[in-house]
Amino acid sequence: xxxxxxxxxxxxxxxxxxxxxxxxxxxxxxxxxxxxxxxxxxxxxxxxxxxxxxxxxxxxxxxxxxxxxxxxxxxxxxxxxxxxxxxxxxxxxxxxxxxxxxxxxxxxxxxxxxxxxxxxxxxxxxxxxxxxxxxxxxxxxxxxxxxxxxxxxxxxxxxxxxxxxxxxxxxxxxxxxxxxxxxxxx
DNA sequence: ACGATGATGAAC
DNA sequence: TTCATCATCGTA
Numbered sequence: 430x431x432x433x434x435x436x437x438x439x440x441x442x443x444x445x446x447x448x449x450x451x452x453x454x455x456x457x458x459x460x461x462x463x464x465x466x467x468x469x470x471x472x473x474x475x476x477x478x479x480x481x482x483x484x485x486x487x488x489x490x491x492x493x494x495x496x497x498x499x500x501x502x503x504x505x506x507x508x509x510x511x512x513x514x515x516x517x518x519x520x521x522x523x524x525x526x527x528x529x530x531x532x533x534x535x536x537x538x539x540x541x542x543x544x545x546x547x548x549x550x551x552x553x554x555x556x557x558x559x560x561x562x563x564x565x566x567x568x569x570x571x572x573x574x575x576x577x578x579x580x581x582x583x584x585x586x587x588x589x590x591x592x593x594x595x596x597x598x599x600x601x602x603x604x605x606x607x608x609x610x611x612x613x614x615x
Numbered sequence: 616a617c618g619a620t621g622a623t624g625a626a627c
Numbered sequence: 628t629t630c631a632t633c634a635t636c637g638t639a
Contacts, residue, residue: 481634490634492623500623518620520635537634548635592634 439577442568448508452482452527452534457585457606459525461578464541466554466571473554476578479540481590482604483524486533490596493533503562504533511571513551513561520548521557525565525573539591539605584609 443462448455463474483491483504492501492514503512504526512524512535528534539547544554551557556571565572587603594600 483634492634495624498624514634515620515622516633517635518622518633522634524634539634546636590634595632596634 439575441575442566443509443573443575445507445509445566448525448527448565449529450527452484452536453602453604455525455527456480456482456536456604457580457587459536459538459573460585460606460608461580463574463576463578464538464554464571465568465574466556467569468555474574474576475541475543475554476608477538477541477573478608479538479545480606481537481539482527482534482606483537484528484534484604487599488596488602489599490590490593490602491533491535493535497533501533504535506530506562509564509566511560511563511565513556513558515558516548521551522547523551523556523560540607580608 465474507530524535586607586609588605
């Protein structure tokens with residue numbers, strides 16, 4: 430079997446260790462990975478194209494900055510679990526918990542190939558708070574796969590996070606990472 | 616530019 | 628128990 434063929438067929442479910450790092454390190458590496466959804470017999474995979482990092486207690490844009498509560502408890506738990514919450518009374522937001530157990534951090538998945546916007550994404554894939562706290566590292570209902578796509582640094586656009594103007598200095602951190610289609614060829 | 620729509624956290 | 632706020636989106 431050729432090397433190329435092996436790469437093309439590579440399908441590795443991301444493990445807990447992948448997520449056991451600071452969110453700003455994990456987030457850009459999720460670009461090019463595949464969000465995989467199984468509903469009954471059908472399975473769909475979507476390449477991740479837009480993410481945001483929320484890191485630690487001090488990040489005022491993060492829900493964790495208010496401390497551990499019923500909602501945010503999962504952020505304080507082990508890495509590699511889903512954190513799904515409702516915002517504006519109608520949109521479910523999909524996050525993966527990162528960092529060591531006890532350290533609150535997560536990456537918000539804001540977009541995948543063909544679906545722009547965190548609310549649209551969860552609606553299209555049928556993701557709700559029912560997924561909250563479930564592992565993102567088991568190939569059951571919803572998980573993330575490495576399918577061999579490698580993203581070069583010049584294809585990643587860094588910007589401040591969206592919708593966090595209330596967060597003071599933290600609003601300026603360049604912790605939103607977008608896969609830039611126009612720079613995908615060199 | 617604005618309203619929808621309900622959970623959350625903090626104040627009372 | 629009430630209140631302001633919210634990691635957004637569709638319609639105007």
